[in-house]
Amino acid sequence: MIIIKLALLSITDSYFDIYHSKLTAFISDDKQNKLQRFHLKDDYKRGLLADILARYLIATNFNIAPSAIEFYNNQYGKPYVKNLPYAFFNISHSGDYVFCGVSNMEIGVDIEKQNILDLNLAQHIFAPEEYQDLIILSDRNQLDYFYKLWTLKEAYIKYCGVGLSLPLHSFFFKINGGGIHLYSTNQLDSLYFLSTSVEQQYSIACCSNEQIEANAIEQISLHTIATFFQQYDE
Template sequence: MVTITGVHLPELLPDDVMTRMRFAVSAERRDASLRFQRQQDAQRSLVGELLLLHILRERYQLDADTLDMGKNSYGKPFLTQHPHVHFNLSHAGDWIICADDSAPVGVDIEKVRPIDFAIAERFFTSSEYKLLLDAPEQKRLQLFYTLWTLKESYIKFVGKGLSIPLDSFAVQLVDEHTARLTAPDPKEDSSGGWDDHRSQSCFFRKINMDGHYQLAVCATRPIGPRPLLMLDWSELLPPEHFI
């Protein structure tokens, strides 16, 4: 069953909380968090790993001390000793999101900010770009992020990162919450990349959040209309005696 879990963070966490978090994550994550120049980036990194460890412990009964994390050739992390457990993390602004399942899954969250729509002309297929231009002006920005997060969630689902051009496939909106993978315009598929995408059986889900964020999930099975599961960031903290 696909599960999507979210954590909303305050603007800044106290120093003692950051210290507790660093003692509860991997040495690699701890060291990386100390290299960030902005505290917001450091705490998103720490909370992301703590959220994943919480899910693996509570949902899969896996002990963090015994986990061996690897990465595929494109950089997507996986559990080397538990191939049946799949997960994907995304963060933006004040949110950290983790999707997990027993099969591949991808998730993307983006903060809605003003953009130059030339980005869409460059990265979207002609059908997606036309859909965007035909939309009422007041809805165009939200639609851009709907399409962008759906496409990013698919790329993360496949696990091949930026090696997949965003215009080598299209997402077609079915209704307010779902979409389907479709072929680009034949003129745009000169490399024949659509054949690789066609072999991927996947389902999309757009999850409604407030107007400041867009969230999309891609998985191997229908995700259904259940809401995002919420955790308070304090639930991820180790006990004080842990350090």
Template sequence: MIEVHAMRIPDACLNGSLEAPLRLVPEETRARALRFLRPEPAAQTLFGAILTRAILCRKLDIPASQIAFAAGPNGKPHLAGRSGIEFNMSHSGRWVALAVAPDPVGVDVESVRGIDLGLADRFFAPEEAAELNALPESGRPAFFFSLWTLKESFLKAHGTGLAQPLNSFRIERGPDSTIRASRAGVPMPWLHFRQYLIEESCFLSVCSQAEDFAEAPSFHTLAELSGALTAQQ
């Protein structure tokens, strides 16, 4: 099964109170987080690492000290020296999300917010941009971010990131609400998607070649994951 995990970053941490999460990550992650000038990206870095490491420790039943990562050709991280387990992490605003699967998987989370919707003409396939522009203005931001997370999850499952243009493929929903991908009009039926609304106006999307997605994300707290990491030391 494709596991989907989510964690809401406490407001205090987003505002700069980072002592607790800093104690739970390796020195390299601490240093990377502290290089940020603003507390929000620092908190996102820390909580993304905590969620990823704690869930993988549980799944593999190993201590955190034995978790090692390597990067693929386009920078997508994977477990070093282990096969049969893939993961992907995303963060946006006060949320971090993680997907874990036997096969390559991509996840993206985004909260609906103000944005220049003209970006759709640049980054979306023509059919997608037309669908967006046909909506009432009030419904366009939610459509934009719903579609954006699906497209990002596609790219991250492939491990290409933005090296592959977002407008090089199309995402569409069928009459039964099934989400499908195609390129140049050719369907890609081996790809499957699942989208969750984890709070009002916050979309979490997952893409994988498997289709046994979790019915709902598992939500976690810092206290819970802190205990998991400490227990595995």
């Protein structure tokens, strides 16, 4: 059975202050120490809630206590669960949202809040084929297309799990209507991509071995997570 779960959690969730102390009890001491180094509250929230959301999705889909989940990073920085070799997850955050994908296969996700379009940056990070497709579009369409490409490229790199040892120009995407096509010499699997948006200002992408529908993304509240965690309170 294939498992793919995608979820969004807002850092502006009104339950944050209510459940904050209870939720931090479930993360590792090392992660708590790292979070304390953040100077901005929003950075702290994103770091904490990314950990909490991943624990919730892994616990609810792989029948494990949230506090028993041990997070580690591979040599390229991709996170994995040490004691669950058949559980895969990936996290991204931007602006007010944390986005997480969990599966029993490799998965890569990305979310980006749309800001001002920088064509110089686009020329640097996109393959020539992608840049040419971008610059022929109208201004508004350029902004949307830029973030579609950016999140797709990030999701694919994170799926591969080798960081920027996979050069950004070694693969490219073509987006025609609703179709997303990857051209890469490194592509070993038949991959599927999801590209969608939230609130018309956040672009989201996911890379997986299985087809994913846009309505598969669930928006979860901290109350839901905290209620689930309560059964594991020591």
